[in-house]
Amino acid sequence: MKKILELLERDASLTAEQIAIMLDRDPAEVKEQIAECEKKNIIVGYKTIINWEKTENEPVSAIIELKVTPQRGEGFDEVAKRIYQYDEVATVYLMSGGFDLAVILEGKTMKEVALFVAEKLAPMEQVISTATHFVLKKYKVDGNIVSDKPKDTREVITL
Amino acid sequence: MNYESLLSQKVQGIPPSGIRKFFDIVSEMKDAISLGVGEPDFVTPWHIRNEAIYSLEKGRTYYTSNSGLLELRREIALYMERRINVSYDPANEVIVTVGGSEAIDLCIRALVNPGDEVLVPEPSFVCYKPCAIMAGAKAVPLVTKNENKFKLTKEELLAAITPKTKLLVLPYPNNPTGGIMTKEDLEDIASVLRDKDIFVLSDEIYGELTYGREHISIASLPGMRERTVLVNGFSKSYAMTGWRLGWAAAPKEVMQQMVKIHQYAIMCAPTASQYAAIEAVKNGDEDIARMREQYNYRRKVIVDGFNKMGLSCFEPEGAFYVFPSIQSTGLTSDEFAEKLLRSQKIAVVPGTAFGDSGEGFIRCSYAYSIANINEALERIDRFVNGKGAE
Numbered sequence: 001m002k003k004i005l006e007l008l009e010r011d012a013s014l015t016a017e018q019i020a021i022m023l024d025r026d027p028a029e030v031k032e033q034i035a036e037c038e039k040k041n042i043i044v045g046y047k048t049i050i051n052w053e054k055t056e057n058e059p060v061s062a063i064i065e066l067k068v069t070p071q072r073g074e075g076f077d078e079v080a081k082r083i084y085q086y087d088e089v090a091t092v093y094l095m096s097g098g099f100d101l102a103v104i105l106e107g108k109t110m111k112e113v114a115l116f117v118a119e120k121l122a123p124m125e126q127v128i129s130t131a132t133h134f135v136l137k138k139y140k141v142d143g144n145i146v147s148d149k150p151k152d153t154r155e156v157i158t159l
Numbered sequence: 160m161n162y163e164s165l166l167s168q169k170v171q172g173i174p175p176s177g178i179r180k181f182f183d184i185v186s187e188m189k190d191a192i193s194l195g196v197g198e199p200d201f202v203t204p205w206h207i208r209n210e211a212i213y214s215l216e217k218g219r220t221y222y223t224s225n226s227g228l229l230e231l232r233r234e235i236a237l238y239m240e241r242r243i244n245v246s247y248d249p250a251n252e253v254i255v256t257v258g259g260s261e262a263i264d265l266c267i268r269a270l271v272n273p274g275d276e277v278l279v280p281e282p283s284f285v286c287y288k289p290c291a292i293m294a295g296a297k298a299v300p301l302v303t304k305n306e307n308k309f310k311l312t313k314e315e316l317l318a319a320i321t322p323k324t325k326l327l328v329l330p331y332p333n334n335p336t337g338g339i340m341t342k343e344d345l346e347d348i349a350s351v352l353r354d355k356d357i358f359v360l361s362d363e364i365y366g367e368l369t370y371g372r373e374h375i376s377i378a379s380l381p382g383m384r385e386r387t388v389l390v391n392g393f394s395k396s397y398a399m400t401g402w403r404l405g406w407a408a409a410p411k412e413v414m415q416q417m418v419k420i421h422q423y424a425i426m427c428a429p430t431a432s433q434y435a436a437i438e439a440v441k442n443g444d445e446d447i448a449r450m451r452e453q454y455n456y457r458r459k460v461i462v463d464g465f466n467k468m469g470l471s472c473f474e475p476e477g478a479f480y481v482f483p484s485i486q487s488t489g490l491t492s493d494e495f496a497e498k499l500l501r502s503q504k505i506a507v508v509p510g511t512a513f514g515d516s517g518e519g520f521i522r523c524s525y526a527y528s529i530a531n532i533n534e535a536l537e538r539i540d541r542f543v544n545g546k547g548a549e
Contacts, residue, residue, distance in 0.1 A: 007456075011529075018529075021463045022456040150202075156185045156506060157178060157195035159285050159334075159513070 001033055005042070008034070010143075012046040051146050052107070053138075059107040061135040064117060065099040067128040076100060079126045088116050099131070110134065173289045178512045181496060185506045192535050193506040194523040197334065199398035199479070204446045207397065207439045214434035221430060225422045227255025227406070228433045234440045235406050243366070243376040245384060247408040254418055255428045255436075259364040259392035259405035261421070264290050266360045266388040266407060267326065269416040271296040275325035280311045281514030282482075283330045284362070296325065302516040305484060308473055309338030313347040320351070326358045329377060332365035335513045335522035336482040337475020342375045349380045358413075359387045364405070365478040367396035367447050370455045372476070378408075385410055388417075395478075396447050397439040402432040454479050457525040457532055464536035468543055479526045482510065486519045488543060495521060503538040
């Protein structure tokens, strides 16, 4: 199963049939295992990595550091939950170090980010402070280098 | 000026590479997909490249000792102990060369006398025969067979040995067939050679790229180290083709002669490449494993693809090539390759580029992304099975 997950993590577009060939397994069995992983939420979702900068859109991404007061009996989970339920929020991590929660917003305008922080995050009673960092340029995303695909510069035929 | 009479008869007698014309057509075609490349598609891992950069920053731009940096030779010796279980003295039995190709040339030149016979299993890489001829020897092809998974058999070897036989080339894992020799297969060969004065040139450049079982070196079998020149390099295993770095390991007596040729012809292998290679051989085992895993996935996909379209293809266990038979199409290898290129813009290498016995086969490399391989397979299927062809 680990191999199936590794392959899908690299390339979610692989079909169960293709994976079965690559791993020398029965396609039905692979299909079943993938379904099982989806059911157990081991496979949480499938997504496509898009370099929006190459399109006409020019969305902004921001990383917001939050210092928060943990709740009695709930720790940070309850605060995190209140935050991640906003559709605007792409990612939420609990962090060690100088702040507690990292909140990542994707695909917004600068104004939208600013408003979201000012109106939604900062006023929460558990939030002690916020620091908003805008992403200026993405070089590598989830293991994928964002710049133009390297050309195959090998000689076309070598023996 | 009459060049023909001035130029070396021996060199003029060697035919140029048979695929030149074909290569020219492919090069002109802008959007062709090539499965013809004999090198990894991976870039050399960054930590290895970085060591070369560092060596340049440090100003290490001088010659090294003729045989190569001692530290590199030590690491190579450790590597051989670790991977193939054979011990060599880094001071006297290892030489760092300009690619595996130079090591092959050194070995042949150090061993053969005019008139000696060099046994070359075919289909195989193209350099053994010309090297033998240039050294004044005669290259004798040993035709290996599809039904034997292109292994060299004891019987084939025995039938070819004459009193003039000096050297057996053992090119496994094999380019172009992907065939390998198991321990038992090698034992058969060793049993023939042990009581004879015949040397083995074991070209193990694809030794790290075997699938499902570990590569065995003939030098690790009892009594064989003393009669073997082992050739290996960094090109395929570490994706370092452009660095031009290989090595040979051999008993001291042979190595002394090889070093002389290298010293006068080459001086030493490129210094920056040698520093990069130290990093590769010391800390590169994981890179090899990672790339091997990717090749293995692609191998499964391409073998499956050829078999499904009806071009029978034995499952290669080494290197990064498949060698499907195209006899069912009624075309020769050359015709197949050229027609495929013109109608579907897919470049493969006709089997005949690797010896006459490659007739009826094509070599396809799977050192390409899965997406590329799938696209190529689709087009070859269209060509073979006439789905919308021409």
